[in-house]
Amino acid sequence: VKVAVLISGTGTNLAALIAYAKEPASCAQIALVISNKSGDVEELRNAARAGIPTRVVDHKLYGSRSEFDCTIDRVLEEFSVELICLAGFMRILSSAFIRKWNGKILNICPSLLPSVKGGNAHKQVLQAGVKVTGCTVHFVLEEANTGAIILQEPVSVNTDDTEETLLERVKEAECRVFPIALQLVASGVVRLGEI
Ligand code: GRF
Secondary structure, three states, rough: EEEEEOOOOHHHHHHHHHHHHOOOOOOOEEEEEEEEEOOOOOOHHHHOOOOOEEEEHHHHHHHHHHHHHHHHHHHHHOOOOOEEEEEEOOOOHHHHHHHHOOOOOOEEEEEOOOOOOOOHHHHHHHHOOOOOEEEEEEEEEOOOOOOEEEEEEEEEEEOOOHHHHHHHHHHHHHHHHHHHHHHHHHOOOOOOOOO
């Protein structure tokens, strides 16, 4: 199954997905990496080195969200992509795009949905004083962070944790869970059902 990974950030999850997809048992093949950040993107170089085609689609060059999404969609079609992994992709996709790719978009979230949502998950966790956080891989639906959950991994919150230490430990869990979730979907074991 041909998979595109969309990134905006440091690409830790991307590296984990690429490593997993190289294993003989993997049903997923990373066929394309797209970043919305232009400039010197180290992780795109790493992907290129692994022989994976890379593209930059810079959102700043587009007048609207739908123009940006149409360009992404065109690139996905060009590479015959069948599944999309959002691995720290910080743009919200338009409804039309999400409807078209319904059941085909996986996102990783650095918290246990649905209890903690939003961009500042680790801060919320520390402020609330909860003792367990974690990460969630879910299908993307039109409303952010509401999609069906594919896999989660819990991470204990220690008394001396800071946002940074929590981010690091949750990311380690993300890198374990995302490849497994991708394999579940790519192999057809898990798919988005009717609601
Ligand atoms: C991850 O923590 C992901 O959950 C969040 O963005 C971060 C991306 O990190 N949405 P990286 O680019 O994989 O290092």
